[in-house]
Amino acid sequence: MTLESQRSSDAPGWVARVRLPEPSLQDNTADVDRLGDALKKEFGLATLEVDLSLGRRLPALLRENHFALRCLVCGDRHRGVLIHAGPDHTRTILAGLAVDLGTTRVVMRLVDLDRCNVLAETAFDNPQLAIGPDVLARIHYTDQPGGLEELNRLIIDGVNRHLQRLCETCGLDTDHVHLISVAGNTAMSHLFAGLPARWIIREPYIPAANRFNLIPAGQLGLSVGPLAQVMIFPNIGSYFGGDLIAGILYSGMHTGSRTAILVDVGTNAEVVLGNKEWLMACAGAAGPALEGGMSRIGTAAAPGVIDRVRIDPRDGEFHLHTIDDRPPVGICGSGVIDLAAQLFLSGMIDIRGRFQPARCGYRLQKRDGLASLTLVPGNQSGSGRDLCISQVDLDSLVRSKAAMYTILETITGTMGMALGDLEIFYVAGTFGSLIDPRSAITIGMIPDLPLDRFQSLGNSSLGGATLALTRRSLPEEAERLRESITYLELNVNQDFMNRFSAAKFIPHTDASRFPSVKTGSL
């Protein structure tokens, strides 16, 4: 697999081949300086740092290879670091590791830095889950003696362990991994670097660092090449992390002339609006209902999880699709959105999201005093239990979708735009890539735009981390981006609440905003 070409394009990477003029009495520049000058020119660097161990080997290396070398450099225009120098013609792979450092899940991609292709990929649960399920719990844990070190050790060991396996699958020695890029939220980035995180969650919410220098991988305890360096994506603040910066870079919205919106839906909805001229970001609680967090049966995408729902408009029959076609065990976020849209279109719920007993028929029952709709009876489910959703689940979903819509309305409104002005609508995140935009429009979670304006980015944070390994301009793009984003503090004032109340209908109080949603077609 070659990396998506429209994104990494032909932008130069971190590997360069240099053929130096051989020294003479007329040109007796020193060896390290000779290579350094060439690389500074090639990479546009003010300084190039050559580790002593490399400098000591360089005179022989240059002469053995007739002054032609393949070099791996990283850094920015102020300071470059030479990570590797070796023979020009060789099959030795110079590998890099892109890490999407999620609070729950970590995804890693091994990349050939020279050919710019993917070697292998893996994903694993963040080992810090053993300490606490979320950012808050883990940061509180760092207040215990040794807590920070333990959390740091867990993630570093996890990365080492899975990198080892990843390398084995492609017959690569971990010593050949020279560059690591890490995109995570502010807290995860701190715990990865072993930086104190306690002030992130305490007023006035101060991270230890928003910008990270290149860090020698050895200092972090990573088992990779001896001179390997680690790039951690910068944060904007406690509330806006490097994972989002990576996502924006991956989308390319910061370089486009068309105004785009990028939505990363999770427990928080993180939203970025703009184009190459300006960027505005905000974040707000969109509620757990949007990330498979529905009580009892909500779950993250996994085999047997319902991810697609259709209700036959003629007979009201439920057609459920599960991941890997396994017997159903739960429902994930995209399934819930599909379900709500289909229930609405079939008239089984009304515009307030209330079950309509006449339409629901035998599926609707009282359980624990709550109206509850059975999706899958126990004898057909993978778990042996009935899979149901209750009125409470639905209410929660409606609040979440209303929050999302209100956030989108607020941020575009702040820029004096209407939602219809959005030229590209990027949906980021694994969850985002599964959502059917028609369903999300039907329930009024996202605006009623032509479907061709929606683009799913997949794991944009991993995509951005991969770009950092293959595009040498990325650190500066990230820093410029960081500095150019205006952060919009969402004030939950009367205006916001009015919008939110109006959005708590399906699709909206003002149905004219959703002309494509035709109701009651059953």
Add this chain to the structure above:
Amino acid sequence: MTLESQRSSDAPGWVARVRLPEPSLQDNTADVDRLGDALKKEFGLATLEVDLSLGRRLPALLRENHFALRCLVCGDRHRGVLIHAGPDHTRTILAGLAVDLGTTRVVMRLVDLDRCNVLAETAFDNPQLAIGPDVLARIHYTDQPGGLEELNRLIIDGVNRHLQRLCETCGLDTDHVHLISVAGNTAMSHLFAGLPARWIIREPYIPAANRFNLIPAGQLGLSVGPLAQVMIFPNIGSYFGGDLIAGILYSGMHTGSRTAILVDVGTNAEVVLGNKEWLMACAGAAGPALEGGMSRIGTAAAPGVIDRVRIDPRDGEFHLHTIDDRPPVGICGSGVIDLAAQLFLSGMIDIRGRFQPARCGYRLQKRDGLASLTLVPGNQSGSGRDLCISQVDLDSLVRSKAAMYTILETITGTMGMALGDLEIFYVAGTFGSLIDPRSAITIGMIPDLPLDRFQSLGNSSLGGATLALTRRSLPEEAERLRESITYLELNVNQDFMNRFSAAKFIPHTDASRFPSVKTGSL
């Protein structure tokens, strides 16, 4: 002792106190970034590198000290490195070590980086003398397996050992030494850094490095503070080392409007001519006679060594001064120059440097077939042996002084100047500081300038290394200097040989050049 104030002046050093605005909801810059931004502004840096270990401690450190810290930074405008951050008000000394890394002798000076005063000084023989007496022998030794490592280990161990003692004398822990500056010739700098030196002495004479990055002291095996950094003065090439760059910086001639010449006399005569507008350098063999290298009795300055000679014009009596007034055991360079001048003034040698038996009297004898003059009979010497100089010694001295004069004449002539145009004449080196300019003029080694134009710099290389510890602009001054110096290749052509021949007379064939030298006054 405070460092010579006219040189270190009030230029800011590497220590800065910063009081940061405390974070708030309105100003939630991250901790590392907050300190970094302040220090970048204070030091005029594009980037500031904060070691992870320091970054991890910083949030607590800032809060414990109410956001006021004393910081030690080094680097240049492209890249600064934070070496230390600690409480603002403390008696803890932040120390630096200046090293004059001589081929023969190493001189070290411990400096308080904050108060900019000298704490202690020491000198010791370069332990590499055990391997070889000179640069050439040591570089050849690096061709043996492990040879480079052994030479490197010898000097590093020597520095560690003597630093330990130096620190003990002022009750300082070596952990408090945070910055080390090293001024040595090209070969010594390479051996200190463990860089391959073999190509320095082989055509086309390519050093491994002319410019050195900051090197973490730990990487060099130096037992100092954990984040200590080492600055090695840059070289211009194999023939012009960091010791000379340090010397020029110490003299200040690169910032003066008056045209100065700096002469560092050793086995090689290294000469720099210029002012703040331009600088030209050259080097040439001036012969061992000028550095106590006279056969049999020549020696470096040490107790019992003759450093001053007067011959009474009335009775021809020799008045010899020895270092520490100990019984004479040899004669050093300044003594030899004095002696030659006095022999000439007393008529004991003629303008060709030949002994005049009629004037020399009983002191002149044949030894091993050579005319030889006894300075000290064995029964008065510290060694029990006669101290003599032969006609061969004198001839050698005359050739050396003629070479020196010719070099001075050539470099000034190249710039279209006469020797009389030199407004300041700096004499560098321990040996230089002992020379009596009147004697050097008398024998025609240096031009007949008014005596107030001569300035002895003492150990200018140590002086420059000290400046590097106390003046933050120094690395860039050194780099600018390195780039601005034009190196004059001395072509030993007919023109040079004609000048040399004319200079082999005392003081010169053209006696009108030395109006102050009145001969035959005995």
